[in-house]
Amino acid sequence: MSAAFTGTIQGARDFLGPHRTAGRTIGFVPTMGALHAGHRRLIETARAQSDVVAVSIFVNPLQFDRAADFERYARQIPADLAVCEDAGADLVFAPSAAEMYPGQAQTFVEVIGLTDHFCGASRPGHFRGVTTVVAKLFGIIGPTLAFFGEKDAQQLAIVKRMTRDLNFPITMVPVPTVREPDGLALSSRNVRLTAEERRVAPCLYRALTRAHDLIQSGAVDCDEVIQAAAFELDRPGVRVEYFAFADPETFEPVAGPIAPNSEKPLLALGAIWLGETRLIDNRLCRFRKLPSSA
Numbered sequence: 001m002s003a004a005f006t007g008t009i010q011g012a013r014d015f016l017g018p019h020r021t022a023g024r025t026i027g028f029v030p031t032m033g034a035l036h037a038g039h040r041r042l043i044e045t046a047r048a049q050s051d052v053v054a055v056s057i058f059v060n061p062l063q064f065d066r067a068a069d070f071e072r073y074a075r076q077i078p079a080d081l082a083v084c085e086d087a088g089a090d091l092v093f094a095p096s097a098a099e100m101y102p103g104q105a106q107t108f109v110e111v112i113g114l115t116d117h118f119c120g121a122s123r124p125g126h127f128r129g130v131t132t133v134v135a136k137l138f139g140i141i142g143p144t145l146a147f148f149g150e151k152d153a154q155q156l157a158i159v160k161r162m163t164r165d166l167n168f169p170i171t172m173v174p175v176p177t178v179r180e181p182d183g184l185a186l187s188s189r190n191v192r193l194t195a196e197e198r199r200v201a202p203c204l205y206r207a208l209t210r211a212h213d214l215i216q217s218g219a220v221d222c223d224e225v226i227q228a229a230a231f232e233l234d235r236p237g238v239r240v241e242y243f244a245f246a247d248p249e250t251f252e253p254v255a256g257p258i259a260p261n262s263e264k265p266l267l268a269l270g271a272i273w274l275g276e277t278r279l280i281d282n283r284l285c286r287f288r289k290l291p292s293s294a
């Protein structure tokens, strides 16, 4: 099936307007391109749940905290278009920076609190760039459903919160992380890893899995779990930016003893550097229910 392609906001509106008027649901997958099997899963999920599927491809300069990362970000529109078409997209919207940011913008969207820690702390301005562009894309596409990957768990929580706070009539649909057979989460940045870095990279998933398994087997102290699991990250060439537990709703760090029979899951999350490449990943950890002592 062939997808319509446009680089203009008007083109996207002209394509989607009649579908909206006809009462069709619009599923939206925002991306920065360099599409891989994780994006394909997002588009296929959108295809299964919506009447019309729109994908955006835009390397958003506002969310890059390092100029070199922005410059190096892969741009491969023909290959991305093929993935979009194959996965069932109806519209691909790939605007230029001038189309999205014509002149000096004076409006930005910022979620506070949820952005205080983890990626928010280590990448100043990053989430402000994400929420600003996603709010603009929501305004352009006007989706019924928006599909976001769980690998970027903090981004997902922040965009959900923005959607709620700004009353966007959009249902957020989280989509599970797609992994390589050795556990490495798919990311557009994986292609930058050297052969040796790629060999080491699954240590992040192994550390998260260790934290997950310790929690499931009844561990009672977050700090001890993190210390034990972080052992997996202790490898030459790995620089740990953060590795911790967070509350999956507030993204506040969680440390110390775990309340007995706690019902609330914890999110184990980490960011590591391998050379010039930064990788993030997470795993939700649910507690094992202990038999009551009565």
Ligand code: PAF
Residues within 6 Å of the ligand: 030, 031, 032, 058, 060, 063, 130, 133, 134, 152, 155
């Ligand atoms: O996750 C991404 O690819 C980006 O942060 C997004 C949501 C497309 C905004 O630029």
